[in-house]
Amino acid sequence: MVVTVSSEVLGSAGTGAAGTGAARSGSAGATGAALLADLGAAERATVREVLVHEPVPRAELARLLGLSRASLTRLTRTLIDGQILEEVGVELRTRTGRPSELLQVRSDAARVLGVKLTADTAYVVVTDLAARVLDAVEEPLADRRPEAVVAQLAATHASLTARHGSFVATGVCLAGDVVGEGRARTVLDSAWLGWDEVALEAMLTDAIGGVVRTENDVRALTEYLHWFGPVTGRDSLVLVTVGTGIGVGLVIEGRQLAGRHGRAGRLDHLVLDPAGPICGLGHRGCVSAYLTSGAITGAVRADSYDAAVASARDGDPAAVRAFEDAGRALGYLLGTLANAVDPEALVVTGDGLAVVELAGEAVRAELARTCRAQPGADVAVHPFDFRDWARGAAVTAVRHVLGA
Known part of the structure; x- marks a missing residue:
């Protein structure tokens, strides 16, 4: 099992500072966005x-799509003329030595709006179709009520539309269960926002028009990593997010696993030690009883998670022990997922990544002890940034437009 720490900060490519960004896109973006809505x-x-x-x-x-060269030429000509694709050079094919034109999506083909909602903040990004960030805004939520949040997002949408032109789609992600399709798509519950059965997608569509897609935040981030992150191109991967809560995203055979009710990957209460501490839901010795920020803070009896981290860095025995226990819980969770899915890659991120810094050996030891898959998957650890989750919301919207 190989554990690597990536130096890439997700979202760094082209990311502007909060409240700043590129100028309004020109006619190419308008043409491409209009065509995208009518693609077959x-x-x-x-x-x-x-x-x-x-x-x-x-x-x-042509190979990926199972098309003849002639059929592909007809398709791509429409997309090039419509200012969605462009040719960017020539590559010599290894086997035949023949040149083959390289294609990519135009960076100005269309603009997408992505939003990550937390309990108190809206993290908003403007991206191109490939999730490259062109602008970023961070706004405190003035009011958590659904209608107030929708009104605030509509105002932000209008402001960014004036700056960048129209958006081909808008994606919004948040912690909680999001189920259903179309106007029936509903946020069943979001504990951090205090929402129950909120038809956010329909409400926001009525407020701003166009294509809107709402999604669970871990699922949205998984979609981003699968398509555009450092593990892109893998047919299978597991994402684990650690922090206030624990989330799991699963990609198997190229598609994210949703489950019947959109709740696949609920392993945050997997039992590690039947004699262990009790979590907030009354489960004894589960992963959440050790790994969440609240569990670590409580074990250290610190005033905050940051204070617990500082104590561990200073060598406080109770804090060091709490993080080692959390590391073992993370390793156990990763090993269990590796056994179940046999993924090509495991990715860990979240605002609780200090556990990897402070208890990396415990994570690796428990992962090696638990995981029976040989050879093991690579484990990539990536810095945490809420803008990446907003990028995930944008990718979710793009996938929806493209029927993915």
């Missing part, structure tokens, strides 16, 4: 494959 299934599939693999040689794209 074959054209949408072509854009999807180019997005994920760009820059991609025409010959490879």
Whole structure:
């Protein structure tokens, strides 16, 4: 099992400072966005494959889509004329030595709005179709009531539309269960916002128009990592987020696993030690009883999670022990998931990543003890940034537009 720490900060490529960004897109973006709404299934599939693999040689794209070169030429000509795709050079094919044109999605083809909602803040990004951040805004929520949040997002949408032009789609993600389709798509519950059965997608569609997609935040982040993150191109991966809560995203055979009710991956109460501490839901010795920020803070009897981290860094025995217990819980969770899914990659992120810094050996030891898969998957640890979750919301919206 190989554990690597990535130096890449997700969201760094092209990310502007909060409240700043690129100038309004020109006619190419307007043309591409208009065409995207009317694409047929074959054209949408072509854009999807180019997005994920760009820059991609025409010959490879034809193979991925199962098309003849002539059929692909007809499809791509429409997309190039419509200012969605562009040719960016030539690559010599290894086997034949013949040149093959490279295709990629135009950076100005369309603009997408992505939003991550927390209990008190809206993290908003403007991206292109490939989730490259062009602008970013961070806004405190003035009022948590659903109608107030929708009104605030509508105002932000209008402001950013004036700056960047119209958006081909808007995605919003938040912690909680999001189920259903169309106007029936509902946030069943979101504990941090205090919401129950909120038709956020329909409410926001009525407020801003256009295509709107709402999604659970871990699922949205998983979609981003699968398509555009450092593990892109993998047919299987597991995402584990650690912090205030614990989330799991699963990609198997190229598609994210949702489950019947959209709740696949609920392993935050997996039992590690039947004689262990009790979590907030009354489970004894589960992963959440050790790994969440609240569990660590309580074990250390600190005033805050940051104070617990500081104590562990200073060598306080109780804090060091709490983080080692959390590390073992994370390793156990990762090992269990590796056994169940046999993924190509495991990714860990979240605002509780101090556990990897302070108890990395405990994580690795428990992962090795628990995981029976050989050879093991790589484990990538990535810095935490809420803008990445907003990018995930944007990717969710793009996938919805393209029928993915």
